[in-house]
Every structure is written in C-alpha cells, then in structure tokens.
Amino acid sequence: MTGRKTLLGIGTVVAMIGxxxxxxxxxxxxxxxxxxxxxxxxxxxxxLKGFEMAIEELNAKGGLGGKYTAKLLIKDxxxxxxxxxxxxQELVDAGVKIMITPCDADSTIxxxxxxxxxxxxxxxxxxxxxxxxxxxxxxxxxxxPADNLAATAVADFALxxxxxxxxxxxxxxxAYTANLPEYFAKVFEAKGGxxxxxxxxxxxxxxxxxxxxxxxxxxxxxDMIMTGAYEPDFxxxxxxxxxxxxxxxxxxxDALGTPTIRDLGKxxxxxVYTASGYAEPGSKLASFDxxxxxxxxxxxxxxxEVNGYEIGLILxxxxxxxxxxxxxxxxxxxxxxxxxxxxxxxxxxxxxxxxPARALALMRYxxxxxxHIATLTPDAADVPxx
Amino acid sequence: MIAQQIxxxxxxxxxxxxxxxxxxxxxxIIGLINxxxxxxxxxxxxxxxxxxxxGVPFPLAVIVAICCGGLAAMxxxxxxxxxxxxxxxxxxxxxxxxxxxxxxxxFQNGVSARPQTILMPDWMTSAVTxxxxxxxxxxxxxxxxxxxxxxxxxxxxxxxxxxTAMRAAxxxxxxxxxxxxxxxxVIATAxxxxxxxxxxxxxxxxANRASVDPLMGFTPVLKAFIAAVIGGLGSxxxxxxxxxxxxVTEVLLQAxxxxxxxxxxxxxxxxxxxxxxxxxxxxxxxxxxxQRS
Numbered sequence: 001m002t003g004r005k006t007l008l009g010i011g012t013v014v015a016m017i018g019x020x021x022x023x024x025x026x027x028x029x030x031x032x033x034x035x036x037x038x039x040x041x042x043x044x045x046x047x048l049k050g051f052e053m054a055i056e057e058l059n060a061k062g063g064l065g066g067k068y069t070a071k072l073l074i075k076d077x078x079x080x081x082x083x084x085x086x087x088x089q090e091l092v093d094a095g096v097k098i099m100i101t102p103c104d105a106d107s108t109i110x111x112x113x114x115x116x117x118x119x120x121x122x123x124x125x126x127x128x129x130x131x132x133x134x135x136x137x138x139x140x141x142x143x144x145p146a147d148n149l150a151a152t153a154v155a156d157f158a159l160x161x162x163x164x165x166x167x168x169x170x171x172x173x174x175a176y177t178a179n180l181p182e183y184f185a186k187v188f189e190a191k192g193g194x195x196x197x198x199x200x201x202x203x204x205x206x207x208x209x210x211x212x213x214x215x216x217x218x219x220x221x222x223d224m225i226m227t228g229a230y231e232p233d234f235x236x237x238x239x240x241x242x243x244x245x246x247x248x249x250x251x252x253x254d255a256l257g258t259p260t261i262r263d264l265g266k267x268x269x270x271x272v273y274t275a276s277g278y279a280e281p282g283s284k285l286a287s288f289d290x291x292x293x294x295x296x297x298x299x300x301x302x303x304x305e306v307n308g309y310e311i312g313l314i315l316x317x318x319x320x321x322x323x324x325x326x327x328x329x330x331x332x333x334x335x336x337x338x339x340x341x342x343x344x345x346x347x348x349x350x351x352x353x354x355x356p357a358r359a360l361a362l363m364r365y366x367x368x369x370x371x372h373i374a375t376l377t378p379d380a381a382d383v384p385x386x
Numbered sequence: 387m388i389a390q391q392i393x394x395x396x397x398x399x400x401x402x403x404x405x406x407x408x409x410x411x412x413x414x415i416i417g418l419i420n421x422x423x424x425x426x427x428x429x430x431x432x433x434x435x436x437x438x439x440x441g442v443p444f445p446l447a448v449i450v451a452i453c454c455g456g457l458a459a460m461x462x463x464x465x466x467x468x469x470x471x472x473x474x475x476x477x478x479x480x481x482x483x484x485x486x487x488x489x490x491x492x493f494q495n496g497v498s499a500r501p502q503t504i505l506m507p508d509w510m511t512s513a514v515t516x517x518x519x520x521x522x523x524x525x526x527x528x529x530x531x532x533x534x535x536x537x538x539x540x541x542x543x544x545x546x547x548x549x550t551a552m553r554a555a556x557x558x559x560x561x562x563x564x565x566x567x568x569x570x571x572v573i574a575t576a577x578x579x580x581x582x583x584x585x586x587x588x589x590x591x592x593a594n595r596a597s598v599d600p601l602m603g604f605t606p607v608l609k610a611f612i613a614a615v616i617g618g619l620g621s622x623x624x625x626x627x628x629x630x631x632x633x634v635t636e637v638l639l640q641a642x643x644x645x646x647x648x649x650x651x652x653x654x655x656x657x658x659x660x661x662x663x664x665x666x667x668x669x670x671x672x673x674x675x676x677q678r679s
Contacts, residue, residue: 207398232595236597
C-alpha cells in the first residue's frame with residue numbers, strides 16, 4: 001500500500017511540474033527539413049550545427065525574443081526533392097511556426113509551396129540562388145549572400161585587379177552552377193570585360209579532359225576562369241586543368257570555401273572565392289569560431305556554421321520585433337529587418353526580395369591557406385536581376 | 387590537341403571498360419547486375435585515404451586499397467548475395483540497390499558527408515612534351531593499367547583451372563557444379579575479381595578527381611551498366627568494347643560539340659545507345675547464353 005501511495009505522490013508531483021513548465025514558458029516549434037544525408041549534407045550538416053548552437057544559447061536566455069522556448073523538429077530530406085516536400089508537410093502538420101530548408105533553391109521552393117499559403121516564414125540554410133525568393137510569392141528567405149550579389153563582388157574585384165578577359169565553366173544541372181557564371185558575365189561585360197568562351201560540364205562527370213583541352217586551345221587566352229563548379233567536380237576540374245599545364249587563375253563563389261578545397265594544397269593556390277565573413281582576430285566571427293569549437297568539439301569547417309548561427313539570431317530578433325509567435329507576424333518582422341547586426345556583419349532584408357543585402361568577403365587560397373583579400377558591398381544598381 | 391583528345395578518350399574508355407568488366411564477370415556467373423559495384427570503388431578510396439593518413443607509403447597504400455576492393459566484394463557476396471542465391475533476377479537487383487544505399491549512408495555518417503581530398507604524387511599529374519604535343523602522364527597510366535588488367539584477366543580465364551571453371555560457369559553453371567567444382571568458390575572468385583577491377587578503376591578515378599566522397603560510386607556504376615548493355619550483358623569482350631566505345635564517344639562529343647549543344651551530350655550518348663540496341667538488341671558482342679532465369 002505504502003509503495004503505491006509513494007508512486008502516486010511522485011506521479012502527482014511530476015504532473016504538477018510538467019503543468020507548471022507548460023504554463024510558464026511558451027513554446028515555439030521550428031521545423032528543420034534539411035539534408036543530413038545525400039549530396040547536400042556537406043552544406044546542411046555544418047549549417048545545422050551552427051543553428052542548433054544558436055537555439056541552445058537563445059533558449060538558455062529565455063528563448064526566441066526572450067520569451068518563446070524554441071523546440072526544433074529535425075527531419076532528414078535525404079537531398080531528395082519529393083522527400084523535402086513530404087517532410088515539410090509532416091512538419092507543418094506537427095504545427096511548426098517557422099521552417100528551415102536545405103542549402104538548395106529547388107528543394108526550398110518545393111517546401112515553400114507548402115509553407116507559403118500558411119504564411120510560415122521559410123529560411124534556406126545557405127541556398128544562394130536569387131530566384132529562390134522570387135519563385136515563391138512570399139515568406140521565403142535566403143540568408144547567405146545571393147549568387148548575383150557574389151558574382152558582382154567577384155566581377156568588381158577581378159576588374160579592379162586588371163583582369164580583362166574571362167572564360168566561363170558552366171553546368172546547366174543546378175541553379176548555382178548555371179547562373180553564377182552568367183551573373184558574373186553580365187557585370188563583367190557591362191564594366192568593360194570580355195568573355196572569350198564558355199564550356200559546359202555535367203555535375204558528377206568523371207573527366208574534364210575535353211573541357212581542359214578546349215581551354216588550352218582557346219585562340220585568346222583568358223585572364224581568368226569563372227565557375228560555379230564545386231566539390232567533388234571542382235577538384236577534378238582544377239586537378240586536370242593544372243595537370244594540362246594551364247595556370248589561368250580560377251574564380252568562384254561561396255561553395256569553394258570548404259576544407260575539401262583547402263586541402264588541395266598548392267593545387268588550389270590563387271583560387272578566389274567569396275564568403276559571408278572573415279574571422280579577423282578580435283572580430284565577432286573569431287569569437288564565434290572559438291565558442292563553436294568549444295560547443296562542437298571541432299573548429300568550424302566553413303562559414304556555413306556561422307550562417308546557421310545567424311539564422312538563429314535573425315529569428316530571435318524577428319520574434320522580438322513581432323512580439324508574438326504568429327508565423328505571419330514573424331515573417332513580416334524578418335522582411336523589415338534593417339541593418340541587423342549579425343556575427344559576420346550587417347544583414348538587411350528591408351527593400352529586398354528576400355535575399356539579404358550584406359557585405360561579402362573575398363578570399364584567396366595561398367600556400368594552402370585561405371587569405372582575406374577584400375570585403376566588398378556591391379552597388380545595388382550593378383547587381384543583375386535574378 | 388587532337389592527339390590529346392584521342393588519348394583522353396581512350397583513357398576514360400579504359401576506366402569504363404574496367405568497370406563494365408567487373409559488372410559483367412559477376413553477371414555472367416550468377417545473373418546479378420551489382421549496382422553496389424560503385425560502392426566498392428568508394429570503399430577502395432577510403433582504404434587508400436586511411437592508409438595514406440596512417441603514413442603508409444604510397445605504393446603500399448595502393449596495394450592495400452586494391453586488396454580492400456577485392457575483399458570488400460567478397461564480403462558483399464558473403465553477407466548480402468549468398469543468402470539470396472537462387473532468388474529471381476529482380477530480387478538480386480533490388481538487393482544490390484539496398485546494399486548500395488546502405489553503404490552510401492554508412493560512408494556518409496561513418497566517415498564524412500564531405501568529399502575527402504586525396505592528392506596523387508606529382509609525377510602522376512605531370513605532363514611530358516614530345517615535339518608539339520604535350521602528353522599528360524595520368525591518362526597514359528590509365529590506359530596502361532586498363533590494358534594490363536584486361537590482359538591479366540584474359541590469361542587467368544584461359545590458363546588456370548579456376549578461370550576455365552568460370553568460363554564454363556558463365557555458359558552453364560549447373561553442369562560445372564556436376565563436374566565437382568564448388569559453386570561458392572567460383573562465385574567468390576568472380577566477386578573478388580570484380581572487386582579488384584572496381585579498385586583499379588577507383589584509383590584511376592580518384593587520381594583524376596582528387597577526392598573521395600560517399601556518393602562517388604553512383605556515376606561510375608551507371609556508366610558501367612550502360613557500357614555492359616551496349617557490349618552485351620554478361621559478355622566479357624562486349625563489356626570491354628562497350629566501355630571503350632562509351633568513353634571515347636563521351637570525350638569526343640565533349641570536344642567537338644559547340645558550347646550551346648554541350649549540355650545535351652549525355653542525351654546524345656544515350657540516344658546512340660538506344661540506336662545500338664535497336665540494331666543489335668543483344669549488344670555488340672552478345673554473351674553465349676543471353677539471360678539466366
């Protein structure tokens with residue numbers, strides 16, 4: 001009898017504690033439909049780590065906007081578009097107020113078809129195609145600098161270095177690989193540069209020898225090569241290009257800022273790319289890197305971690321401004337963010353289509369290390385339309 | 387430039403031939419198209435990476451990696467395909483897909499989702515200039531290794547008892563078993579050889595791509611499958627011819643197509659495959675016994 005009474009007593013206490021917690025802190029559900037396996041995993045995994053870190057820190061301080069304890073519902077989309085839509089639907093059914101989607105425009109657009117009618121703000125981890133926020137009528141947001149912005153920064157920088165001719169290596173297989181070089185070409189040509197040729201590749205193709213031989217055979221040698229190719233295609237291309245004795249510098253954007261590319265060592269020397277920030281000693285980003293290392297047990301691999309972390313900060317600020325856990329109100333608050341101080345710099349959504357206006361760091365690999373060479377905020381008038 | 391493109395073409399053709407041959411050897415014996423063949427390449431890549439990271443000298447690391455490829459293939463047979471022995475072609479096919487997906491996720495979560503850089507020694511990526519022509523060492527090595535491997539296989543099949551048994555098994559497995567040749571050993575040997583071929587192809591593939599990633603097996607196995615089908619499923623000479631034909635067509639199309647047509651390269655190649663199959667439905671050099679039931 002006594003035993004049963006004790007159990008009953010414990011049960012009541014547990015029930016009361018549970019009741020009290022529920023009554024005190026309001027909870028906001030965030031759906032994380034991202035690719036933790038498959039081709040996008042190298043980008044989504046670090047982003048998620050950064051995002052989780054932000055949410056844990058924010059929850060320790062009382063939650064989003066200091067008020068709403070954030071609870072993450074994380075589901076793997078396996079880098080599959082249909083799976084992304086399915087997962088997004090499941091998360092919406094579970095009652096999420098905010099949705100996070102993979103580092104990819106196509107699957108983000110697929111998920112947004114489900115979230116947009118419910119006014120659920122949907123943020124891609126590091127999808128950069130500017131078309132992303134235009135394809136969906138409302139409530140879809142990018143966080144990483146958009147491709148047209150990055151391409152403008154690269155073109156401005158290349159011209160400032162005295163580059164006059166460029167060759168484009170394009171793959172029609174993804175928005176990033178297809179459009180980044182073309183955005184670059186628009187700015188480069190508008191400002192007096194010349195495109196001397198275009199080559200095409202299929203993502204995952206084993207052999208770049210034909211493209212490389214074509215580049216070697218160009219009548220007019222280009223000053224630089226601009227490409228949206230990323231790993232594992234980029235190392236393959238670069239390896240075969242250098243093996244063929246072509247030393248033309250290769251330029252790209254954010255997807256080249258990864259440990260895989262850096263580990264190519266002297267092969268990758270001279271490659272220029274963009275990043276959302278640069279960890280100058282004493283900067284906010286440097287202290288983030290330190291905190292992240294403590295949190296995750298390893299240093300950040302790229303700027304995807306800090307970008308994931310900044311999404312947490314953006315949501316915190318939006319919920320604070322909205323002073324509500326209502327999806328539409330949070331979305332409106334994100335849309336109004338102006339010169340919001342993140343970790344890598346200021347982030348502005350006001351007046352944009354949903355891709356943030358922000359500064360870009362230009363980096364160059366030298367002796368196997370990424371060196372910061374410039375930080376640029378391209379003139380909005382120069383940035384090509386999506 | 388034309389000479390270089392031809393060498394590029396033969397070099398890629400050689401890699402495809404190795405891959406297609408690996409598929410064909412197993413298919414000719416047990417009627418399985420092993421779609422997990424690509425994961426044997428990935429396993430080889432990680433074995434090479436692991437050996438190099440542990441400070442094993444490069445030549446030794448290559449040997450370790452090749453052995454790993456062969457052993458992984460035997461392990462795959464023992465764990466996944468032996469319990470399915472005698473199952474329908476479709477069941478075997480689906481099993482191989484399952485093995486492939488499982489291994490991809492294991493590599494991704496167990497090693498890293500991100501490609502890992504493997505840099506081959508400098509001499510392998512260098513070039514020699516003969517007169518006006520600059521020849522890259524990589525493709526030349528690739529051609530040499532492909533030819534040596536093909537020659538080695540031919541000798542094995544013609545000159546050894548096991549080779550003869552395998553040739554016989556590809557024509558009529560039941561009779562071979564009646565002759566007292568143990569089925570398990572024939573099948574295990576077929577898988578071992580297919581693993582070695584996958585490993586050789588993987589090394590050439592990695593030398594060209596400078597990285598190994600969990601999903602790297604997908605494209606090669608697809609190409610190998612196409613090559614094996616063009617050549618005639620289950621026919622070893624067919625696989626070699628199919629591999630070279632596919633590689634040469636891909637590179638030459640890439641070289642000559644104007645940029646605006648280049649994205650259609652794969653579509654053109656696959657249309658050509660359909661054409662070949664319309665004219666010769668059993669492939670260019672059909673296997674003697676076309677389909678096992």
